[in-house]
Amino acid sequence: xxxxxxxxxxxxxxxxxxxxxxxxxxxxxxxxxxxxxxxxxxxxxxxxxxxxxxxxxxxxxxxxxxxxxxxxxxxxxxxxxxxxxxxxxxxxxxxxxxxxxxxxxxxxxxxxxxxxxxxxxxxxxxxxxxxxxxxxxxxxxxxxxxxxxxxxxxxxxxxxxxxxxxxxxxxxxxxxxxxxxxxxxxxxxxxxxxxxxxxxxxxxxxxxxxxxxxxxxxxxxxxxxxxxxxxxxxxxxxxxxxxxxxxxxxxxxxxxxxxxxxxxxxxxxxxxxxxxxxxxxxxxxxxxxxxxxxxxxxxxxxxxxxxxxxxxxxxxxxxxxxxxxxxxxxxxxxxx
Amino acid sequence: xxxxxxxxxxxxxxxxxxxxxxxxxxxxxxxxxxxxxxxxxxxxxxxxxxxxxxxxxxxxxxxxxxxxxxxxxxxxxxxxxxxxxxxxxxxxxxxxxxxxxxxxxxxxxxxxxxxxxxxxxxxxxxxxxxxxxxxxxxxxxxxxxxxxxxxxxxxxxxxxxxxxxxxxxxxxxxxxxxxxxxxxxxxxxxxxxxxxxxxxxxxxxxxxxxxxxxxxxxxxxxxxxxxxxxxxxxxxxxxxxxxxxxxxxxxxxxxxxxxxxxxxxxxxxxxxxxxxxxxxxxxxxxxxxxxxxxxxxxxxxxxxxxxxxxxxxxxxxxxxxxxxxxxxxxxxxxxx
Numbered sequence: 187x188x189x190x191x192x193x194x195x196x197x198x199x200x201x202x203x204x205x206x207x208x209x210x211x212x213x214x215x216x217x218x219x220x221x222x223x224x225x226x227x228x229x230x231x232x233x234x235x236x237x238x239x240x241x242x243x244x245x246x247x248x249x250x251x252x253x254x255x256x257x258x259x260x261x262x263x264x265x266x267x268x269x270x271x272x273x274x275x276x277x278x279x280x281x282x283x284x285x286x287x288x289x290x291x292x293x294x295x296x297x298x299x300x301x302x303x304x305x306x307x308x309x310x311x312x313x314x315x316x317x318x319x320x321x322x323x324x325x326x327x328x329x330x331x332x333x334x335x336x337x338x339x340x341x342x343x344x345x346x347x348x349x350x351x352x353x354x355x356x357x358x359x360x361x362x363x364x365x366x367x368x369x370x371x372x373x374x375x376x377x378x379x380x381x382x383x384x385x386x387x388x389x390x391x392x393x394x395x396x397x398x399x400x401x402x403x404x405x406x407x408x409x410x411x412x413x414x415x416x417x418x419x420x421x422x423x424x425x426x427x428x429x430x431x432x433x434x435x436x437x438x439x440x441x442x443x444x445x446x447x448x449x450x451x452x453x454x455x456x457x458x459x460x461x462x463x464x465x466x467x468x469x470x471x472x473x474x475x476x477x478x479x480x481x482x483x484x485x486x487x488x489x490x491x492x493x494x495x496x497x498x499x500x501x502x503x504x505x506x507x508x509x510x511x512x513x514x515x516x517x518x519x520x521x522x
Numbered sequence: 523x524x525x526x527x528x529x530x531x532x533x534x535x536x537x538x539x540x541x542x543x544x545x546x547x548x549x550x551x552x553x554x555x556x557x558x559x560x561x562x563x564x565x566x567x568x569x570x571x572x573x574x575x576x577x578x579x580x581x582x583x584x585x586x587x588x589x590x591x592x593x594x595x596x597x598x599x600x601x602x603x604x605x606x607x608x609x610x611x612x613x614x615x616x617x618x619x620x621x622x623x624x625x626x627x628x629x630x631x632x633x634x635x636x637x638x639x640x641x642x643x644x645x646x647x648x649x650x651x652x653x654x655x656x657x658x659x660x661x662x663x664x665x666x667x668x669x670x671x672x673x674x675x676x677x678x679x680x681x682x683x684x685x686x687x688x689x690x691x692x693x694x695x696x697x698x699x700x701x702x703x704x705x706x707x708x709x710x711x712x713x714x715x716x717x718x719x720x721x722x723x724x725x726x727x728x729x730x731x732x733x734x735x736x737x738x739x740x741x742x743x744x745x746x747x748x749x750x751x752x753x754x755x756x757x758x759x760x761x762x763x764x765x766x767x768x769x770x771x772x773x774x775x776x777x778x779x780x781x782x783x784x785x786x787x788x789x790x791x792x793x794x795x796x797x798x799x800x801x802x803x804x805x806x807x808x809x810x811x812x813x814x815x816x817x818x819x820x821x822x823x824x825x826x827x828x829x830x831x832x833x834x835x836x837x838x839x840x841x842x843x844x845x846x847x848x849x850x851x852x853x854x855x856x857x858x
Contacts, residue, residue, distance in 0.1 A: 206542070209762050213769070214549045232755030238679035239672055239748070239763035241770070241782065244690050336575055343574035354580050412575070419568030426545050427575035433549070434577070446577065 187244065188218040189440040192303075195221040195260040197291070198267030199249065200229030202425035203308065207264055208233065210433045212242040216440065222249040223256035224267070257298035262439070264432050265291060265319075268309025281311060281498065285507045288315035292322025300324065304439045304472055306432050307449075308333040313364050313495050316449050317461035318508055326520045328472030332449030334463030335431045336424070337361035337369050339446070340412035344405050345378060349393050355379045360447055361409065362463045362478045363491025364498075369463070370487035371406045374480035384481075438468030450475035451521075457492045459511050459521075460499060523580065524554040525776040528639075531557040531596040533627070534603030535585065536565030538761035539644070543600055544569065546769045548578040552776065558585040559592035560603070593634035598775070600768050601627060601655075604645025617647060617834065621843045624651035628658025636660065640775045640808055642768050643785075644669040649700050649831050652785050653797035654844055662856045664808030668785025670799030671767045672760070673697035673705050675782070676748035680741050681714060685729045691715045696783055697745065698799045698814045699827025700834075705799070706823035707742045710816035720817075774804030786811035787857075793828045795847050795857075796835060 194211055198204035199222030208220050220237070224230040234249040250256045257263070268284040275283075288307065295302055302325060307316040316332035323330065342359040346352065358375035376383035378392035386397050397405075408415075416424040431446070438444025448466040450473050453459060464475035478488060502508045515522025530547055534540035535558030544556050556573070560566040570585040586592045593599070604620040611619075624643065631638055638661060643652040652668035659666065678695040682688065694711035712719035714728035722733050733741075744751075752760040767782070774780025784802040786809050789795060800811035814824060838844045851858025 205762065206545075209542075209546070209766065210549050213546050213766060214551075228755055229757075232752055233762075235679065235748075235752060235755065236760055236762040238682075238689055239675045239752075239760065240766040241671065241675040241678065241689070241763075242766075244688075246688060335577065339575045339577040342577065343571065346574075352580075352582060353574060353577070412571075416568055416571060416575075419564055419571065421565075424572055424575065426541065426569075426572040427577075430545060430549060430576040430578075 188215050189437060190217045190261070191219050192217065192261035193219045193221050193259050194262040194264065194436065195223060195256055197223045197256075197263060197265035198309070200224035200226045200233050201266060202422070203266035203429050205233040205236070206425055206429035207266065207432060208237055208247070209240065210429050211436075212237065212240070212245055212247075214433055214437070216433055216437055218244050219246045220248075221256050221260060222247070223251070223253055225251055227251040253294050254298050257294055260299040261303045262305070262436060263295070263299070263302065264306045264308065264436065266308050266428065267291070268315065278501070281314065281501065282505050282507065284309055284311070284315050285318050285502045285505070288318035289322050289507050292319040295319070295323040295325065302329060303470075304436070305330045306333060306435050307331070308428050308432055311366065311498060312449055313460070313462050314498050314502055317451070317499060318502060320451055320461065321508055321514055321517050321521060324518045324520070326472070327451035327453075328474060330451070331435065331466070331468070331473045332461060333428055333432050333435065334365055334449040335435075335446035336427055337365060337371070337409055337412065337463075339427065339431070341371060341405070341409040344408050345376070345383075348397065348401070348405065349378045349395050351379050351393050360465070360478065362447055362465070363488050364462055364495040365449075367410055368491045368494035369410060370484060370491045371409055372478065372480040372484040373402070374484050435468060439470065439472065441470070444468045448473055459514070460492065460495055462492065462495050524551050525773060526553045526597070527555050528553065528597035529555045529557050529595050530598040530600065530772065531559060531592055533559045533592075533599060533601035534645070536560035536562045536569050537602060538758070539602035539765050541569040541572070542761055542765035543602065543768060544573055544583070545576065546765055547772075548573070548576070548581055550769055550773070552769055552773055554580050555582045556584075557592050557596060558583070559587070559589055561587055563587040589630050590634050593630055596635040597639045598641070598772060599631070599635070599638065600642045600644065600772065602644050602764065603627070604651065614837070617650065617837065618841050618843065620645055620647070620651050621654050621838045621841070624654035625658050625843050628655040631655070631659040631661065638665060640772070641666045642669060642771050643667070644764050644768055647702065647834060648785055649796075649798050650834050650838055653787070653835060654838060656787055656797065657844055657850055657853050657857060660854045660856070662808070663787035663789075664810060666787070667771065667802070667804070667809040668797060669764055669768050669771065670701060670785040671771075671782035672763055673701060673707070673745055673748065673799075675763065675767070677707060677741070677745040680744050681712070681719075684733065684737070684741065685714045685731050687715050687729050696801070696814065698783055698801070699824050700798055700831040701785075703746055704827045704830035705746060706820060706827045707745055708814065708816040708820040709738070710820050771804060775806065775808065777806070780804045784809055795850070796828065796831055798828065798831050
């Protein structure tokens with residue numbers, strides 16, 4: 187009935203993403219055993235009550251505002267527990283605050299659930315929070331991943347709307363590298379109803395519809411602005427899609443196939459000591475990435491995106507939240 | 523992969539319950555085909571975008587702020603599309619507003635999807651909105667039900683907390699009649715870890731724990747206040763549990779077992795021309811209710827709850843939103 191009965195801990199469970207995550211884990215039959223943590227005890231209890239009122243068969247839902255109690259016995263965690271961006275806060279303030287939270291998360295993992303099978307980090311900037319948690323957790327790099335799919339599903343959505351086909355008829359949509367303005371939106375590999383996007387950009391049609399270079403540039407820009415667009419429409423940032431895609435990722439670790447990019451620790455091919463969106467397979471062994479294939483433009487964009495994430499990482503090192511690269515092995519022997 | 527590919531329309535899809543419903547229908551593999559309606563087009567588009575970004579495999583998600591377009595082709599509907607209670611509004615104002623919305627829903631069903639297989643009405647007061655929609659829809663009474671499970675799951679939750687057992691170890695929790703202060707919280711049939719509640723109230727223990735008559739009275743009061751308690755804890759009314767339980771109901775119609783009370787059209791045993799929470803089975807034939815079994819106290823409470831719902835119904839007849847009982851057959855020949 188459930189893919190696992192092992193404990194999956196949701197961090198930030200009183201929030202919009204976290205409470206949706208907890209429900210979706212149960213509703214989708216992913217785990218019967220959901221632990222919830224949030225420092226906001228009252229809201230956490232409210233979320234827990236709602237889950238109890240759902241009446242999930244054979245569910246074991248627990249909650250605590252004590253991080254040690256919550257993490258003990260966890261086989262898996264999904265953390266949406268970052269600080270929200272507040273009025274007057276700069277991007278740098280948010281980066282520093284959330285990197286600090288990620289550092290503490292890593293230390294808590296090391297202390298309370300060092301045998302963790304898999305952790306998915308989804309609070310922004312996820313490339314940095316995931317990396318910071320990994321360094322301080324002491325876990326193997328295959329055991330921590332970040333959510334990196336939403337830009338790709340946004341790209342798929344926009345193309346399906348342009349060509350007026352069902353979303354699943356658009357395949358191979360992939361953005362890699364950092365999440366944010368500097369993401370690399372890949373063109374190579376995309377097919378619409380079986381017709382390659384490159385062919386369409388060269389004059390073919392898919393479902394009787396063509397696409398100009400300008401239109402493709404617009405689609406790429408639309409993809410980069412996908413998150414802001416949700417805020418504009420709903421008056422709040424996206425919460426359903428991050429929760430749902432995180433559950434799909436966990437299901438990948440539990441044996442289903444997962445086809446979207448994931449944020450992985452990358453340390454090859456001239457891209458080193460970084461976490462960013464890559465082609466990846468998920469399994470009981472955790473995450474394993476491969477190098478993306480794409481056009482030369484695509485690969486150049488990836489390199490640029492990498493440089494951008496490096497700059498963010500170095501900012502966090504400068505702030506003392508991550509140690510200098512040469513000292514990572516002291517925090518995490520797997521990164522030595 | 524999905525229980526059905528037939529169109530399930532969610533009304534009120536831009537709201538908290540409706541947007542959760544749409545996601546849960548897909549996440550739980552209930553239907554691949556979700557139509558969404560809301561008069562608030564911008565929020566509706568935002569919800570739709572979020573669902574697209576979830577990347578559900580082989581999903582067909584459509585949305586419209588035109589009720590005719592939304593309902594056309596619907597095999598099933600779930601409506602959370604009532605007006606919220608606003609500052610300064612009396613209970614009577616809300617009753618009238620939502621009964622009016624339910625009347626229009628019934629007329630829209632008659633016009634756009636008269637072959638509807640099943641409709642689940644969940645906006646408050648659901649006993650009245652469900653009844654009103656049924657009368658005006660022209661559908662067989664077996665084709666419309668209301669959500670009536672949450673009081674029962676709240677009762678189960680509270681007992682599981684008192685006896686410190688997993689929720690599913692508490693069985694037979696049932697509240698019948700109207701939803702609200704006047705619900706009938708049944709005692710007969712409840713078991714905790716296999717021990718009957720009546721036995722416990724007579725001095726036995728379950729999981730080593732007893733319960734006094736006063737404590738049972740507190741549990742009943744707690745159950746009646748379950749909805750208000752969520753508002754107190756979360757700062758908003760419950761939305762996850764109504765969405766989830768509605769999906770469980772639909773899964774019952776699609777062939778799974780559904781064990782909670784449902785709101786059904788009742789017209790036997792001295793309880794006539796009313797909709798209220800009853801023991802019921804759901805199947806492809808729709809809803810079929812039976813008479814509840816319980817202690818004499820339980821049955822007396824049911825009768826009182828019935829009288830309360832009758833009074834609400836008569837208020838709506840008085841307001842001209844429902845026709846007089848003698849004229850129901852003109853709106854719906856199945857109720858003649």
